[in-house]
Amino acid sequence: MIRPDDLWEALDALALEQGLTPSGLARAAGLDPTTFNPSRRISPHGDMRWMALPTLLRALDVLKISPADFIRRLEGEGRGQGIGAARRIRGLPLSRLRGSGLFDSTGRPNGVLWEDVTLPCAVTGDAYAVRVDTDGMEPLLREGSSLVLMPDMPPRRSDRVLLWRSGMEPVLGILVDNPLEAGAQRKAGVPESGQVDPVGGTGGGALPSSRWAVQPFTASAALLEGGAACAADEDEMHAASYFVTKDALVPVPEGKAGVWLHRVVMGTF
Numbered sequence: 001m002i003r004p005d006d007l008w009e010a011l012d013a014l015a016l017e018q019g020l021t022p023s024g025l026a027r028a029a030g031l032d033p034t035t036f037n038p039s040r041r042i043s044p045h046g047d048m049r050w051m052a053l054p055t056l057l058r059a060l061d062v063l064k065i066s067p068a069d070f071i072r073r074l075e076g077e078g079r080g081q082g083i084g085a086a087r088r089i090r091g092l093p094l095s096r097l098r099g100s101g102l103f104d105s106t107g108r109p110n111g112v113l114w115e116d117v118t119l120p121c122a123v124t125g126d127a128y129a130v131r132v133d134t135d136g137m138e139p140l141l142r143e144g145s146s147l148v149l150m151p152d153m154p155p156r157r158s159d160r161v162l163l164w165r166s167g168m169e170p171v172l173g174i175l176v177d178n179p180l181e182a183g184a185q186r187k188a189g190v191p192e193s194g195q196v197d198p199v200g201g202t203g204g205g206a207l208p209s210s211r212w213a214v215q216p217f218t219a220s221a222a223l224l225e226g227g228a229a230c231a232a233d234e235d236e237m238h239a240a241s242y243f244v245t246k247d248a249l250v251p252v253p254e255g256k257a258g259v260w261l262h263r264v265v266m267g268t269f
Contacts, residue, residue, distance in 0.1 A: 002074050004048040008041055010073050011056070014063045016127075016265060019153055029058040091117030091129030091146075097162075097170045100258075107151045107260040119148065126151050127265070130162065130172075137172065137217040141267075147172070148266040155263040163214045163250060166258035171214050171250050175261075178213040178251050212261075213249040 015025045022036035034040060035055060043049050060070055090109045092102070104110035108126040117129045132145040141147075147162075155161045155175050163171040253259045 004041075004050045006074055007051055007056070008036075008048070010070065011036070011051075011059060014065060014070075014073075015059075016150075018063060019263075019265060020062075021266060025059055025062060028062045029055075031055065031058065088116050088118050089127050089129055089148075090114035091131065093131045093133040094170060094172070095133050097130060097164065098168065100166055103151075103164070103260055107262070109151075117146075119146075130170075132172075140217045141172065145267060147264050149262040150265050151260070151262050153263045153265060155261055160264035160267075161214060162260075162262045162264065163252060164260045164262070165253070171216050172264075173214040173216040173250070175252075176213055176215050176249065178211050178249065180251075210252040210254045212252040212254075214252060214261075215249055218248075 011025075012022065015022065020028065022038070023033045026033050026035040029035075036059075041049055056070075057067065060067060092114060096113070099113065101111045102109065102113060109128040114128070117131075119129065127148050127150050130147045130149060132141050132143055132147070135143045147160075149162055157175055157177065159175050161173065161175045163173075252261055
């Protein structure tokens with residue numbers, strides 16, 4: 001028997017596969033950005049709501065999934081990977097995300113140091129979670145927040161990312177152009193695709209330094225427009241503005257072993 005929460009989980013998983021948050025999916029479907037927010041899935045009596053059929057059809061049209069294929073997913077086909085199995089993923093506190101052996105040669109979580117984390121929604125692939133156990137990034141990221149990262153999803157300019165370098169402090173922040181290198185690399189003929197390799201490599205012929213940098217989330221660097229409160233989801237963080245000097249940017253090494261750049265796709269703030 002299909003339940004309302006099965007429907008919501010299936011839609012979340014399909015959206016995540018395409019890099020969309022609930023509010024991002026709603027916008028793409030021409031709906032109110034809060035249509036798919038978790039708070040709107042619960043009735044006044046505390047029960048999970050059924051999604052309206054016209055709303056579901058508009059979302060499936062954006063996701064390029066036919067209603068028949070969606071029903072097959074709801075009925076259990078392919079649940080060995082994805083919707084049902086991926087609610088428990090690997091995770092670690094941010095303060096413990098600095099040791100060696102945490103990722104394999106492809107940048108996916110590996111080893112026995114990881115903990116099992118249960119999420120309130122479905123995710124797919126080799127996603128992992130990072131719990132923010134410091135107040136040093138407030139108000140952008142509150143202590144106790146959890147972030148979900150996808151190693152297989154290439155980061156793009158302005159994405160929230162985690163820069164991991166073996167033996168060094170991990171860096172959470174926004175992916176930006178490296179102002180010291182962008183001009184030189186444009187002259188060298190490097191295309192501006194707006195997308196980088198998820199492991200930070202250039203795939204042969206690596207340049208000595210990167211045209212990308214991470215603008216860290218820090219309390220001293222953040223100023224939310226209009227004094228707004230911390231963003232409620234990934235898309236709403238686009239409303240934040242940052243005052244950061246060039247010295248505060250962390251360059252992303254290219255073509256260097258033990259360096260991974262992973263995209264943040266979801267968060268509980």
